[in-house]
Amino acid sequence: MSNLEIVDVSHAYGPKKVLNHVNLRVGAGQVVALVGPSGCGKSTLLRAILGTHPSTEGTVMVGGQEVIRPNRDVGIVYQHYSLYEFLTARENVAFGLMLDQTSTPYRWFMYFGWRKLRKQHLEQADEFLKKVGLYAARDQYPSQMSGGMRQRVAIAQALIMEPKILLLDEPFGALDEATREELQLMLLRLYEENVRARSENRTPPYTVIIVTHELNEALFVSDRVVGLSQYHNDGENGATIVYDRPAPVFKPDEPKDLSRFVEQKEELIRAVFSPTFQKDHRQFVTFWQENKKQPVEETSEVN
Ligand SMILES: Nc1ncnc2c1ncn2[C@@H]1O[C@H](COP(=O)(O)OP(=O)(O)OP(=O)(O)O)[C@@H](O)[C@H]1O
Ligand SMILES: [Mg+2]
Incomplete structure (x- = not known):
């Protein structure tokens, strides 16, 4: 297939x-x-x-x-991809996973479980930042990054969701x-x-x-x-x-x-x-x- x-x-x-x-x-x-x-x-x-x-x-x-x-x-990255300006590189990359796997009630009722999951997501984000050569800048905010760095974050953000196909x-x-x-x-x-x-x-x-x-x-x-x-x-x-x-x-x-x-x-x-x-x-x-x-x-x- x-x-x-x-x-x-x-x-x-x-x-x-x-x-x-x-x-x-x-x-x-x-x-x-x-x-x-x-x-x-x-x-x-x-x-x-x-x-x-x-x-x-x-x-x-x-x-x-x-x-x-x-x-x-299906993931997509465009020429001008907007990142979340209030999140660091690793938080930006982890964001999709967090949204996908944690709901607000879950966060309220399972606070410690949620913190553990969040830690796992951030660690996964680090792995993807390494793949795109941006690990060293993982704590930077988009406003502190060059255009090339932002595109790398956008690509890592798409890849972490493990799409069957990535469109660029x-x-x-x-x-x-x-x-x-x-x-x-x-x-x-x-x-x-x-x-x-x-x-x-x-x-x-x-x-x-x-x-x-x-x-x-x-x-x-x-x-x-x-x-x-x-x-x-x-x-x-x-x-x-x-x-x-x-x-x-x-x-x-x-x-x-x-x-x-x-x-x-x-x-x-x-x-x-x-x-x-x-x-x-x-x-x-x-x-x-x-x-x-x-x-x-x-x-x-x-x-
Ligand atoms: N929403 C729309 N309504 C009407 N026509 C559209 C719409 N979107 C695209 N088109 C037309 O469809 C054709 C194909 O557009 P599309 O953006 O898919 O081309 P493209 O190959 O990506 O072009 P480019 O290389 O310039 O990005 C163009 O003639 C465009 O004007
Ligand atoms: Mg086009």
């Missing part, structure tokens, strides 16, 4: 069709970069996965359950180049945990879809690139998936060798972003099967 299954999803805003028969499966542990021309419907697709704006047609399943409203199986919508878009690179490396470190889990026959913990308009970033942080585009010639309006291929996997401690993805970047620009490039878009779509190291070519629909 895939963590995410999008089956025949279409979406229209009034008469305007934005998404057209989108099919996508994402297996546990994949990090998918979602790219496409501005306004093609990437955020619309994420909102359908999140459950805040269900699609007008088709179904979205997360962990085998149909998504009809937001739930804790241009998460590093507001950051300067150097900070952005540090956060990309942070994602590669999380991916290494997936690789380790897989080698030990455990379920990889992080399944991610990251929307980015930076193609270098898309190819660097992901193991699979999906292109959503309105530029296709199957005769219908609205964007669909016109590109779906594995991306090169980088290790955080190896030099970033850009030459490894020059060709793929060119291919993406033509296949996804060019309004005039004529193609049979299936040519660039390779579905990826879970638990297989190699992608498999499939001409049929998702099965």
Whole structure:
């Protein structure tokens, strides 16, 4: 079973069709970069996965359950994510757990039990702050943090809920180049945990879809690139998936060798972003099967 299954999803805003028969499966542990021309419907697709704006047609399943409203199986971090200004980094990260597991009556009647639970939540928060490289700043308030630090807290806050899928919508878009690179490396470190889990026959913990308009970033942080585009010639309006291929996997401690993805970047620009490039878009779509190291070519629909 895939963590995410999008089956025949279409979406229209009034008469305007934005998404057209989108099919996508994402297996546990994949990090998918979602790219496409501005306004093609990437955020619309994420909102359908999140459950805040269900699609007008088709179904979205997360962990085998149909998504009809937001739930804790799906986490999201936006470009400008707001933290609770009156809470420290670790309190911000622990907040979702506290809300989820303690009700106000519980706190009144089980004061000592609640204190113990709160301590556990804060310790868990520390673990996630370590994963995003922010443990040293755990007692700082958001107003004392840089933009990059705040995004790390936001990501830890989402990860601590152990979502089946984490959605990142241009998460590093507001950051300067150097900070952005540090956060990309942070994602590669999380991916290494997936690789380790897989080698030990455990379920990889992080399944991610990251929307980015930076193609270098898309190819660097992901193991699979999906292109959503309105530029296709199957005769219908609205964007669909016109590109779906594995991306090169980088290790955080190896030099970033850009030459490894020059060709793929060119291919993406033509296949996804060019309004005039004529193609049979299936040519660039390779579905990826879970638990297989190699992608498999499939001409049929998702099965
Ligand atoms: N609530 C809405 N009502 C009407 N039209 C909308 C609404 N939200 C988005 N749209 C339109 O739907 C299309 C897709 O928008 P969406 O935000 O999903 O695109 P996007 O791919 O995320 O774009 P960007 O790369 O600029 O973030 C756009 O043309 C947009 O104007
Ligand atoms: Mg968007």
